[in-house]
Amino acid sequence: MINNPAQLTGMVLNGAHGIYDVHTDDGILRCTLRGKLKKAFAEANAAKPVGKTQQRNNKYANQTSTERVERIEKRDSTENAPPTRLSVGDYVKIRKLDETTGLIEEILPRKSELSRMDAGSTSKKLIQQTLLANLNQVVVVFATAQPEPHFGLLDRYLTICESAQLSPIICINKADLEHKSQIDDGAHLYSLLGYRVIFTSTQTEQGIDELRDLLKEHTTLFTGPSGVGKSSLVNAIEPGMAIRTGLVSDVTGKGKHTTTGSQLYPLSIGGWLADSAGIRALAAWNIPPEELAWCFVEFRPYLGECLYGDCIHIDEDGCAIRQALTDGIINEHRYRSYVRIYTGEER
Ligand SMILES: Nc1nc2c(ncn2[C@@H]2O[C@H](COP(=O)(O)OP(=O)(O)OP(=O)(O)O)[C@@H](O)[C@H]2O)c(=O)[nH]1
Numbered sequence: 001m002i003n004n005p006a007q008l009t010g011m012v013l014n015g016a017h018g019i020y021d022v023h024t025d026d027g028i029l030r031c032t033l034r035g036k037l038k039k040a041f042a043e044a045n046a047a048k049p050v051g052k053t054q055q056r057n058n059k060y061a062n063q064t065s066t067e068r069v070e071r072i073e074k075r076d077s078t079e080n081a082p083p084t085r086l087s088v089g090d091y092v093k094i095r096k097l098d099e100t101t102g103l104i105e106e107i108l109p110r111k112s113e114l115s116r117m118d119a120g121s122t123s124k125k126l127i128q129q130t131l132l133a134n135l136n137q138v139v140v141v142f143a144t145a146q147p148e149p150h151f152g153l154l155d156r157y158l159t160i161c162e163s164a165q166l167s168p169i170i171c172i173n174k175a176d177l178e179h180k181s182q183i184d185d186g187a188h189l190y191s192l193l194g195y196r197v198i199f200t201s202t203q204t205e206q207g208i209d210e211l212r213d214l215l216k217e218h219t220t221l222f223t224g225p226s227g228v229g230k231s232s233l234v235n236a237i238e239p240g241m242a243i244r245t246g247l248v249s250d251v252t253g254k255g256k257h258t259t260t261g262s263q264l265y266p267l268s269i270g271g272w273l274a275d276s277a278g279i280r281a282l283a284a285w286n287i288p289p290e291e292l293a294w295c296f297v298e299f300r301p302y303l304g305e306c307l308y309g310d311c312i313h314i315d316e317d318g319c320a321i322r323q324a325l326t327d328g329i330i331n332e333h334r335y336r337s338y339v340r341i342y343t344g345e346e347r
Pocket residue numbers: 173174175176177200201202203204225226227228229230231232233251
């Protein structure tokens with residue numbers, strides 16, 4: 001490809017109604033899609049076969065557990081079709097038109113993405129909505145109290161991160177409040193599973209420096225239930241940001257960017273933070289059932305060891321995961337979370 005001096009590479013920070021703000025070395029440019037790209041997107045989206053997800057699930061349903069594990073572990077962004085919609089976080093090539101505007105000519109392949117079926121999907125047309133592209137970590141925030149943590153819900157968030165192969169950090173905020181010992185036990189369990197667990201307080205500043213260091217040079221999404229202190233944490237990490245960026249109002253769902261999913265904000269220490277528009281969306285995520293057991297990290301060594309290749313680890317004989325549960329190796333609460341998520345029970 002000829003190196004075109006007028007072409008820049010940038011990252012999409014937000015977008016609505018076909019207009020995107022793109023961060024480039026020349027500053028933020030307000031961009032539109034080039035006609036040719038718009039046409040290619042329209043064709044790709046129109047051609048999407050009906051029931052693609054179901055077909056995919058059926059294809060994988062015939063695989064043995066071992067094949068499934070291999071497939072999931074080998075999976076990378078190349079398995080994803082090239083992007084046919086532009087999302088926040090996408091890297092793009094743009095042609096600069098003048099000092100403040102540009103034309104998006106190409107989307108670069110994604111390294112990662114968080115996406116879900118759009119609420120507007122019908123049985124005839126499945127619409128996949130990418131909430132954020134190219135993020136590398138998710139901070140899942142819960143509180144020690146007010147509201148008390150719901151570990152079943154935490155498991156749900158963790159499986160979503162695992163499914164997207166994104167590393168989750170568990171942040172337990174409001175460490176200054178008096179709390180039950182079960183919460184410390186819970187935190188211990190998750191650190192044994194290999195998760196980074198941090199206790200923070202925006203009141204005493206406990207853990208704030210540690211959290212800030214973890215965000216440096218990364219693209220991070222903050223998520224977690226309402227009232228746990230996400231906005232307060234963002235404000236403690238980057239004073240003034242929540243107010244400056246309207247993070248708070250976005251959480252109410254009244255933010256102007258809710259249609260496109262997210263918005264990215266720069267951190268003064270380096271790195272990017274996504275706003276919390278994805279919070280409710282994350283809870284509505286559906287993990288393909290054949291991938292769910294893999295999303296429980298401690299189940300992985302047993303996948304492929306069950307008597308039946310198509311074992312779903314719920315009531316089959318010779319299930320290696322249930323054996324590990326009986327042996328006290330797999331934690332009962334975690335196993336119960338697996339069953340609840342598998343059977344579609346919300347909590
Ligand atoms: N004691 C204590 N209270 C906190 C702490 N962090 C936040 N809060 C309080 O918890 C309440 C909720 O905080 P927010 O930052 O609005 O929580 P959020 O997670 O952004 O909530 P949503 O906007 O509903 O998603 C506020 O009253 C905060 O002052 C903390 O570390 N300790």
